[in-house]
Amino acid sequence: MIQTIEAIIDEQGNVKLLEPIRLPKLHRAFVTILEEEPALMLHETALLSEAALGEDWNRPEEDAAWSHLQQAQ
Secondary structure, three states: OOOOOOOOOOOOOOOOEOOOOOOOOOOOOOOOOOOOOOOOOHHHHHHHHHHHHHHHHHHHHHHHHHHHHOOOO
């Protein structure tokens, strides 16, 4: 079985898979270096800021300020 999984490689050569994978036994793999920059940076920034934004957004004052959008019409 041949399977392709997206990954990024940092400047030190560390490979990080962008999705989890479980294999029943040891497998060989090929790594192909692409010319383009990874699209991960924007997504990763959003994930890293989620907790900080959640602290600000998940407050009773914010719920009250936006409650008019939750009212049934």
